[in-house]
Amino acid sequence: MLPELGQFALILALLLAALQAFFGIAGAHLRRDRWLAAVAPAVAGQFVMVATAIACLVTAFVSHDFSVRYVAENSNSALPLFYRVTALWGAHEGSLLLWIFLLASWTLAVAVGAARLPPRFGARVLGVLGVVSFGFLLFTLATSNPFLRLIPAAPDGRDLNPILQDPALAIHPPILYTGYVGFAVAFAFACAAMLEGRLDQAWARWTRPWTTSAWAFLTVGIALGSWWAYYELGWGGFWFWDPVENASFMPWLVGTALVHSLAVTDKRGLFKSWTLLLAILAFSLSLLGTFLVRSGVLVSVHSFAADPTRGIFILMFLIIMIGGSLTLYAWRAPLLRSSAGFELTARESFLLFNNILLVIAAAIVFGGTMAPLIADALGLPTLSVGLPYFNPTFLLPILPLLALLPVGLHAKWKKGRLEQEQRGILVTLAVALVLALAVAFGVFARAAILTLVGLTLGPWIILSSLLDPIDRWRRKLSVSRAVLGMTIAHIGIGLFVIGITVVQSFTQEHDVALGRGDTANVGGYEFRFEGVNGMEGPNYDGVRGSVVVTRHAAPVATLQPEKRRYWVQGTVTTEAAIKMNRGTNVLIALGDDLGAGRWSVRIQVRPLISLVWLAALIMAIGGAVAVSDRRYQPATRSATDAAPAGAAAKEGAG
Amino acid sequence: MNRFALPLALFVLLVVVLAISIRHSPDKGTIVSPLVGRAAPGFALPSLTDAQHVVSSKDLKGRWYLFNVWGTWCVECRAEHAMLVEVGHSGAVPIIGLDWKDEDDHALEWLAQLGNPYQAIAVDHDGRTAIDWGVYGAPETFLVNPQGIVVYKLVGPLTHESWTQEFLPRLAQRASAGL
Numbered sequence: 001m002l003p004e005l006g007q008f009a010l011i012l013a014l015l016l017a018a019l020q021a022f023f024g025i026a027g028a029h030l031r032r033d034r035w036l037a038a039v040a041p042a043v044a045g046q047f048v049m050v051a052t053a054i055a056c057l058v059t060a061f062v063s064h065d066f067s068v069r070y071v072a073e074n075s076n077s078a079l080p081l082f083y084r085v086t087a088l089w090g091a092h093e094g095s096l097l098l099w100i101f102l103l104a105s106w107t108l109a110v111a112v113g114a115a116r117l118p119p120r121f122g123a124r125v126l127g128v129l130g131v132v133s134f135g136f137l138l139f140t141l142a143t144s145n146p147f148l149r150l151i152p153a154a155p156d157g158r159d160l161n162p163i164l165q166d167p168a169l170a171i172h173p174p175i176l177y178t179g180y181v182g183f184a185v186a187f188a189f190a191c192a193a194m195l196e197g198r199l200d201q202a203w204a205r206w207t208r209p210w211t212t213s214a215w216a217f218l219t220v221g222i223a224l225g226s227w228w229a230y231y232e233l234g235w236g237g238f239w240f241w242d243p244v245e246n247a248s249f250m251p252w253l254v255g256t257a258l259v260h261s262l263a264v265t266d267k268r269g270l271f272k273s274w275t276l277l278l279a280i281l282a283f284s285l286s287l288l289g290t291f292l293v294r295s296g297v298l299v300s301v302h303s304f305a306a307d308p309t310r311g312i313f314i315l316m317f318l319i320i321m322i323g324g325s326l327t328l329y330a331w332r333a334p335l336l337r338s339s340a341g342f343e344l345t346a347r348e349s350f351l352l353f354n355n356i357l358l359v360i361a362a363a364i365v366f367g368g369t370m371a372p373l374i375a376d377a378l379g380l381p382t383l384s385v386g387l388p389y390f391n392p393t394f395l396l397p398i399l400p401l402l403a404l405l406p407v408g409l410h411a412k413w414k415k416g417r418l419e420q421e422q423r424g425i426l427v428t429l430a431v432a433l434v435l436a437l438a439v440a441f442g443v444f445a446r447a448a449i450l451t452l453v454g455l456t457l458g459p460w461i462i463l464s465s466l467l468d469p470i471d472r473w474r475r476k477l478s479v480s481r482a483v484l485g486m487t488i489a490h491i492g493i494g495l496f497v498i499g500i501t502v503v504q505s506f507t508q509e510h511d512v513a514l515g516r517g518d519t520a521n522v523g524g525y526e527f528r529f530e531g532v533n534g535m536e537g538p539n540y541d542g543v544r545g546s547v548v549v550t551r552h553a554a555p556v557a558t559l560q561p562e563k564r565r566y567w568v569q570g571t572v573t574t575e576a577a578i579k580m581n582r583g584t585n586v587l588i589a590l591g592d593d594l595g596a597g598r599w600s601v602r603i604q605v606r607p608l609i610s611l612v613w614l615a616a617l618i619m620a621i622g623g624a625v626a627v628s629d630r631r632y633q634p635a636t637r638s639a640t641d642a643a644p645a646g647a648a649a650k651e652g653a654g
Numbered sequence: 655m656n657r658f659a660l661p662l663a664l665f666v667l668l669v670v671v672l673a674i675s676i677r678h679s680p681d682k683g684t685i686v687s688p689l690v691g692r693a694a695p696g697f698a699l700p701s702l703t704d705a706q707h708v709v710s711s712k713d714l715k716g717r718w719y720l721f722n723v724w725g726t727w728c729v730e731c732r733a734e735h736a737m738l739v740e741v742g743h744s745g746a747v748p749i750i751g752l753d754w755k756d757e758d759d760h761a762l763e764w765l766a767q768l769g770n771p772y773q774a775i776a777v778d779h780d781g782r783t784a785i786d787w788g789v790y791g792a793p794e795t796f797l798v799n800p801q802g803i804v805v806y807k808l809v810g811p812l813t814h815e816s817w818t819q820e821f822l823p824r825l826a827q828r829a830s831a832g833l
Contacts, residue, residue, distance in 0.1 A: 330659035
């Protein structure tokens with residue numbers, strides 16, 4: 001009975017979404033204020049209905065209702081409770097439902113916050129969100145219904161894909177989707193502004209906290225996925241540029257540009273049409289990401305063919321949402337010219353460069369991801385693009401972007417006078433360069449050009465970000481949450497650059513010959529080989545080595561790599577032993593028996609790898625702090641508006 | 655044309671590309687695998703059907719074989735199973751199964767219910783062999799030649815079309831080459 005109730009709730013949610021879209025958009029357009037009053041209740045009702053549907057499906061999972069096809073395909077009576085709940089988004093249908101639920105939650109939050117927006121504008125925002133929700137609900141009900149029955153019921157389920165039975169991967173989709181869906185809010189604000197034909201600085205201030213929140217969630221979501229890939233797959237990579245990763249990274253890049261462009265629109269009323277375009281793009285890329293990857297078009301192109309109705313529906317939806325909003329843009333954006341000018345070295349210019357470089361970076365990722373599809377469409381031989389394309393080309397826009405950051409931070413709005421700040425910028429650069437040389441030649445005793453560049457840029461960004469807050473703190477001026485958040489996020493960027501540079505430059509891999517009691521030094525760690533012992537498994541025997549790892553005479557771990565010989569064939573396999581220590585990853589594998597108790601041993605040390613994920617988390621925290629700034633709170637808004645113009649001009653882009 | 659319409663124009667191009675991708679793709683199951691044209695990764699894993707036995711790549715040297723990655727948790731595997739049984743019975747080529755991250759009793763029950771097309775089934779509990787083979791997701795099917803070189807890789811369920819259009823022609827070359 002419950003699954004039918006869930007499906008019924010989804011149908012009601014579809015109708016409510018239609019009402020929300022119609023009354024929101026038509027009501028505002030025709031100036032029927034009584035229609036507008038129906039929008040918020042429709043939002044609330046839709047949320048309740050979607051939550052009911054989710055609850056029904058979760059109940060089906062928890063109670064092992066294998067008469068529901070989706071449950072039978074993605075659960076099992078032996079599956080622990082935690083994974084029975086997370087199995088909800090273990091496959092296509094449930095993921096869509098989760099998407100819809102998160103959208104309904106965001107929409108509800110917007111509806112609560114919309115109380116302080118002009119009524120027609122707020123209704124338009126909710127109306128656009130209603131259109132998005134309607135499309136997703138229709139897609140789910142028409143092609144991907146999770147409540148379909150399986151008759152006769154399966155005696156037991158086929159179990160959740162084992163790859164998904166991991167805590168990090170279990171919470172990764174909801175966080176990532178929260179980010180994706182959050183960009184729908186920025187998108188709705190952009191569409192509402194275009195429908196209204198008016199966009200002012202207040203618009204940017206309303207949009208900013210939503211965008212920054214979505215961006216922070218997306219950051220955490222991507223980092224979790226990368227961490228899982230490293231930890232679970234255990235072969236030393238944290239980013240493979242595969243289509244699934246790229247699909248989440250493209251909205252992140254454009255979203256980062258949007259966060260910065262909104263700052264300019266907010267503070268100076270500039271970049272209006274550009275900000276709109278970014279808001280549309282960020283959400284469009286989220287849609288492409290969710291849909292194309294979820295349905296497998298980009299990964300294998302297979303599901304698309306397997307279920308043509310689904311593929312065609314997706315394409316129609318993309319045409320309506322993205323095509324519709326871009327048409328609106330082509331028509332309305334020319335009305336929104338910004339008039340004020342600025343000098344070449346003003347903060348506006350730096351943020352413009354930031355935007356252009358980030359969009360180029362996103363275009364590079366997009367090109368590489370879509371290349372196989374484009375080649376196919378042109379009838380060229382199948383093509384696959386990997387690391388050799390992405391790594392070098394991606395650096396082209398990113399290096400200048402990072403180099404402009406510590407300078408642009410100190411530029412003033414409108415007027416480009418950097419003289420006053422010149423000293424701070426140069427001093428931090430000098431300090432960073434010395435640090436880079438010290439680390440490169442002092443700690444690791446070698447460096448390539450890119451290593452030095454990365455090791456200089458990272459600390460420079462951190463030090464330069466700290467200049468202004470420290471200066472204000474010494475002069476006993478308050479530092480607003482917005483500036484604090486921006487500073488934290490930029491420090492996160494600096495740490496990220498340091499982490500990735502060190503990992504890429506100083507990962508060490510050595511094959512050494514060790515006898516019992518011999519030691520080897522790799523990457524600052526000492527490895528003492530304690531010899532091997534025989535052991536026996538169910539269908540193999542072998543040896544288990546024992547290696548005591550110490551750092552500066554302090555014990556770190558005893559690692560036990562194995563070498564197994566399967567009885568019947570005599571085939572030998574190696575089982576590496578891995579240990580994380582203060583951000584450094586140590587891997588040991590046994591090689592060949594060299595005779596006389598000596599073995600060849602492979603040792604890998606990847607320093608600072610944890611910093612990469614930690615830095616991403618810090619960026620997200622920066623976003624969260626910035627969102628909590630008082631200027632985005634309704635009650636105290638007028639107070640901050642009245643703040644001295646000088647203080648406002650110094651406020652940041654975070 | 656005003657510059658604000660440029661994004662729309664680019665999007666229309668993208669739609670054309672996507673539409674073409676949907677249209678001509680009965681055979682979109684192939685991801686270009688770096689393994690194609692290279693030596694198949696070696697493995698020696700316990701056999702599902704015979705606990706005393708080990709399924710090893712060494713035994714397969716000198717023969718054509720299909721390497722099929724599956725698991726009872728995998729929905730698409732159930733979809734392709736009938737086709738596998740058909741191929742197995744045709745005797746065109748021996749099929750080696752890799753039971754990926756699965757429970758042995760589930761797998762045995764599955765074979766009892768749906769039939770066993772495999773000449774041998776290797777059990778990959780921890781998924782390491784699947785990683786060696788670069789498996790994206792089950793099911794995947796590799797065609798390996800007598801020199802141990804991967805000739806073709808299919809991602810997704812084996813269908814009648816992919817069998818007749820991709821596998822059979824490649825196997826036919828074997829006959830002409832006198833293997």
